[in-house]
Amino acid sequence: QVTLRESGPALVKPTETLTLTCTFSGFSLSTSLMCVSWIRQPPGKALEWLARIDWEDDKYYSTSLKTRLTISKDTSKNQVVLTMTNMDPVDTATYYCARSSGSYLGGTLDYWGQGTLVTVSS
Amino acid sequence: NFMLTQPHSVSESPGKTVTISCTRSSGSIASNYVQWYQQRPGSSPTTVIYEDTQRPSGVPDRFSGSIDSSSNSASLTISGLKTEDEADYYCQSYDSSNVVFGGGTKLTVL
Numbered sequence: 001q002v003t004l005r006e007s008g009p010a011l012v013k014p015t016e017t018l019t020l021t022c023t024f025s026g027f028s029l030s031t032s033l034m035c036v037s038w039i040r041q042p043p044g045k046a047l048e049w050l051a052r053i054d055w056e057d058d059k060y061y062s063t064s065l066k067t068r069l070t071i072s073k074d075t076s077k078n079q080v081v082l083t084m085t086n087m088d089p090v091d092t093a094t095y096y097c098a099r100s101s102g103s104y105l106g107g108t109l110d111y112w113g114q115g116t117l118v119t120v121s122s
Numbered sequence: 123n124f125m126l127t128q129p130h131s132v133s134e135s136p137g138k139t140v141t142i143s144c145t146r147s148s149g150s151i152a153s154n155y156v157q158w159y160q161q162r163p164g165s166s167p168t169t170v171i172y173e174d175t176q177r178p179s180g181v182p183d184r185f186s187g188s189i190d191s192s193s194n195s196a197s198l199t200i201s202g203l204k205t206e207d208e209a210d211y212y213c214q215s216y217d218s219s220n221v222v223f224g225g226g227t228k229l230t231v232l
Contacts, residue, residue, distance in 0.1 A: 037221070047159075047167065047212055049221040063123050063220050096166060106216025108157050108172035115166055 002026035004036075004097050004113035011119050012087050018118060022080040022097030026111075029055055029075050035100045036080040037109060038071065040093040048093075052105065053080055060105055089120045124148045126213050126224035133230040138203050142227045144213035145195040152189055156196040157214045161226075167212065171198060205231050 008020035020038070027034055037052040051071040052060045061069050070083045080097060094115040100107035125147040134140040144156065156174050159167035169178050171187035174196065184201045196215075200207055208231045213224040 039223075046226045047161075047214075047223040049214075049223060052221070060219065060221075104155070104216070105218070106154055106157070106214065106221050108155075108169055109159070109167070109214075110169055110172075110178070112166040112168070 002099060002111040004099060004111060006095060006097050006113045006116040008095070008116055008118065010117060011121065013122050014088055014120060016087050018082075018084045018087050018091070020082045020084075020095055020097075020116065020118075022082070022113060024078050024080070024097070024099065027099060028078070029053070029073050029080070031055060033101045033103060035102075035107060036073070037098050037100060038080075038082045039096045039098060039109070040091075041096070041115070042090075042093040045093075050084075050095075051082060052100075087120045091118070092120045093118060123220055124217065124222060126215060126222050128211075128213060128224040128227045130225070131228040131230065133232055134203055136203050136205060136231055139199060139201040140203060140229065142198045142200075142211055142213075142229070143193075143195050144197070144224050145193065146215065149217060150191065151194045151196055151215070152191050154215050154217060156187070156189065158185075158187055158196075158198045159212045159214065161210045161212065163209075170211075200229075203231050207231055 004024040035054040038050040053071045068085045096115045098109035098112040127145045158171040161167040175187045
């Protein structure tokens with residue numbers, strides 16, 4: 001059974017760095033073709049893809065946010081970490097991690113975490 | 123970067139058929155797979171169509187996907203609408219360096 005769970009602070013201040021952890025089970029990021037992505041959704045708005053890391057440790061970032069994002073994995077802990085620097089109130093959103101499999105970037109996000117709401121406010 | 127444009131909202135009666143479009147702004151819609159996700163209020167998205175036309179196990183065959191190269195768009199069609207189909211629907215595709223979601227379509231079944 002595949003599960004993913006996001007964890008991190010519910011509240012961050014403007015200009016701070018956000019660190020989110022995705023802890024998963026039911027698959028391994030050392031297995032060929034396995035990938036984990038981060039996606040966010042501001043309240044009442046659309047989904048926005050942020051970043052992806054794959055089994056070979058290849059990393060992809062949203063063009064518009066790449067200067068602020070870093071994604072990494074700890075295969076032994078079954079965790080993927082996303083950091084986002086210089087947080088702003090417009091970054092207030094529910095942040096999801098999700099699994100995909102396949103060699104192409106836009107593979108189906110077949111399992112999602114429940115999401116974690118991050119509010120950016122002073 | 124390309125964009126995926128969806129209608130903001132659609133509505134239809136139970137038992138009817140509705141089609142939601144997803145138009146790609148640049149690059150061929152046929153060059154990269156399109157996925158469709160359903161998101162009910164307060165829940166995480168789930169896949170209803172993957173790789174343009176494929177349906178995950180457990181998704182009813184009332185859901186179908188298609189690609190139209192002439193309009194550079196993908197479509198999600200839901201037939202025999204049920205009240206439980208009321209949700210937001212998002213298309214998703216990609217290119218060599220980016221994954222893109224459409225703006226979402228709110229389906230109301232009334």
